[in-house]
Every structure is written in C-alpha cells, then in structure tokens.
Amino acid sequence: MAILVTGGAGYIGSHTCIELLNAGHEIIVVDNFYNSKPDVLKRIRKITQRDFISKEIDIQDKDELEKVFIDHSIEAVIHFAGLKAVGESVQNPLRYYETNVNGTLVLCNLMAKYDVKRMVFSSSATVYGNPDQVPITEDSPLRATNPYGWSKLMVEQILTDLAASDKEWSISSLRYFNPIGAHASGEIGEDPQGIPNNLMPFITQVAIGKMNQLKVFGGNYDTSDGTGVRDYIHVVDLAQGHLRALEKIQKISGFHAYNLGTGKGYSVLEIKEAFEEAAGMKIPYSIVERRPGDIAVCYADPAKAKEELNWEAAKGIKEMCADAWRWQRKSFKG
Ligand code: NAD
Ligand code: UFG
DSSP states (O other): OEEEEETTTSHHHHHHHHHHHHTTOEEEEEEOOSSSOTHHHHHHHHHHTOOOEEEEOOTTOHHHHHHHHHHSOEEEEEEOOSOOOHHHHHHOHHHHIIIIIIHHHHHHHHHHHTTOOEEEEEEEGGGGOSOSSSSBOTTSOOOOSSHHHHHHHHHHHHHHHHHHHOTTOEEEEEEEOEEEOOOTTSSSOOOOSSSOOSHHHHHHHHHHTSSSOEEEEOSOSSSSSSSOEEOEEEHHHHHHHHHHHHHHHHHOOEEEEEEESOSOOEEHHHHHHHHHHHHTSOOOEEEEOOOTTOOSEEOBOOHHIIIIIOOOOOOOHHHHHHHHHHHHHHHHHO
8 A cells, every 4th residue: 555645756745755665555656746856766776775656647637647646556645736836826826726726625535536645735824825823733724815826725624524525534734834844864955947936945055155135034023133934844844744644544533734944033134133043154134125925923733643643843943044055056056
C-alpha cells in the first residue's frame, strides 16, 4: 500500500517525501512540474537511497490520474498540488480556482470511486485572514481576502462536507504558517521562479548577490519594531507534521484542522538579523511602503497539533536561517 503524494516535487512536498521514505512508507508522486523540476525527485532518491514511482500528471487530468488509482494500491493521499502566489491569484482567479478547487474535486472523486478515503490536505494560515487575536486557534473565524485564500477556504468546506456525508472519510487539514529553511543536506529547498514574493528567499537572494537589497514592507505596524510579525517554521518540522497527521487519519474519522506553526512570532527585522548571524554577513535593506493585503501579526497556537497529533516544531530560527543559506549557496552553484 502506497501514499499518493500530489505536488510531491514542490517545496513542502519534496521535504515530506523524504520523511515518508525515511519512515519506510512506499510513495507515488504525481506532479505536473508547473512550479518544480523533475530533478528534485532524483535528489530525493539520492538523499534517502530509496526508489519510488513518480508520474508527470496534472491533477485535473482525470483520465491520467485515474490510471494511478487503477494501477496501484493507495492507502492515503497527501495533497500538496496547487498554486500559491497571492498576487497572481488576484490577477488570474480562474486559474487558481481551477487548479486548487477543481483539481481537488477531481482527486476526491477518484478517491471516492477507488475507496481511498484518507487525506492530508495542505491548507494555510491564510484562512484566518486578518486575525482578531493572536495566537490563532483553529476555532478562530475563517475568512479570505484574495482568491488564493478563498480557494483554500472553499476546499476546506468541500472536505468538511465530504467527511460529514460519509463516516469512512478521514481528513486532516494542515494550516501551515510560514515555512522556511531547507533540508540539512542542502540538496533540496525552496526554488522560486523570478523575483521571490516571500521574505526568506528574498533575503537569501540578496545574500548571494542576485538582489541588491531587501525591501522591508512597512515600518509602522503596531509591533515591537514596526515591521510585520510571522510564525516561521522549519520545513522539515512541517514535513514531519504530515507523518503525524497520516498516523492520526488511520485512527479517527471526520474532518480535522490543525495549525502547524511554532507559536512564536518574529518580525521582519528579527529574521534579517537572525540570517545575518547565521550567514556572517550584513543584509542591506530599506523600509518601504506596506505591501497591500499584508497583516501586522500572525502566529499560531499550536496546542491542538501537540495534543492530538503528538507533534511540535523542534527547530529554531537559527537552524532555519542556516539551512536556508546552505541551500541557497549550493543551488546557486548548481
Ligand atoms: P510548490 O509550488 O513548491 O509545490 C506545489 C507543487 O504542486 C509543485 O511541484 C507544482 O509543480 C505542483 N502542481 C501545481 N499545480 C499542479 C497540478 N495542476 N497538477 C499537479 N501538480 C501541480 O508549493 P509549496 O510551498 O510546496 O506548497 C505546497 C502546498 O502548500 C500548496 O497547496 C500551497 O498552497 C500550500 N501552502 C504553502 C505555503 C508556503 O508558504 N509555501 C503556506 C501555506 C500553504
Ligand atoms: N516581507 C518583506 N519584504 C519582502 C517579502 C516579505 O518585508 O520582500 C515581509 C512581509 O511584509 C511580511 C513578512 O515579510 O510581514 C512575511 O512575508 P511572506 O511573503 O514571506 O509571507 P506571508 O506571511 O505574507 O504569506 C505566507 C505565504 C502565504 C500564506 C501565508 C500564511 O506566502 O501564501 O504565509 O501561511 F498564506
């Protein structure tokens, strides 16, 4: 019996594949390589010394995806495949709804048809919008401010309804906070195309000389130093959370959402300083206008994941920065 991993060549998916293989799971990766490269799969094999089946398939291609369910015995699905750029989702909402919502519908229909009713879904802290209070618990109000966020909320609603309709379904929706860092080998990590949207890849690209300076979006938020505060979590900790969720869905039914974060918030300037220490260099920066749609503070209450999944983040900000930097240097050299 294998775990089907959609989007397994991507940033979080690739790190999760390593943890799954290391834990002895058999996996099948499905990815259309829209935002990743096939080479990542070779690197996963190299790191783990384990082989696995991988297929270039768009999850919306029902016929191709169905062949995977026909040809293999699948016990559960970890569903990462999707589009994740907030700004792009505002420019091209249909594409986001198609991939994230329709793609999930195609997948769920096949899962139902082939009686595979266990899923771990990649949700996001974005489903809390601008939170009323921090730390954010799972029962906080859900809201969205852009099509990407709506697509995650819609899928959570679909999965909630699906689990309510049939007690055999067991679904964990993992609401990630801000994943950063990379595998300690430096072989895999986040590989954004073009100018990075997110803070850590931007900082590492300034450090390597690809970007001139960091633009800090807003210096007048109501935070300790005026810059935005987020809950940064090491991607390997996040990956391990998926294994705990996988164990959980074997035991219980229904739809359950979990925050995967550390419970600590760091400001943009604190992250910049932590990176400077890890890399032994200064990162030039300037404070510019706020980025539209950004919120001041966002960090998790991760107690539910600790209690119910027996999971908590172990790696601190130093390790996140050191690992992000190792990956950036190694990948820049090719
Ligand atoms: P990523 O872009 O690195 O990985 C997504 C993978 O899915 C890529 O390999 C991409 O090629 C693949 N993919 C996209 N569309 C596909 C399709 N139609 N068919 C098959 N494969 C397809 O992103 P990531 O950071 O690894 O994120 C994984 C999941 O986690 C996404 O659903 C994302 O929305 C969610 N998430 C990410 C973050 C974050 O900050 N990285 C935060 C919260 C939630
Ligand atoms: N920031 C900068 N300069 C940059 C990039 C970011 O100052 O060049 C700041 C932002 O203003 C914010 C913080 O750094 O205060 C973090 O920004 P990111 O873009 O790295 O992350 P976000 O919290 O905005 O969003 C991320 C994902 C979303 C996801 C959300 C919650 O990009 O998809 O985390 O999980 F929804």
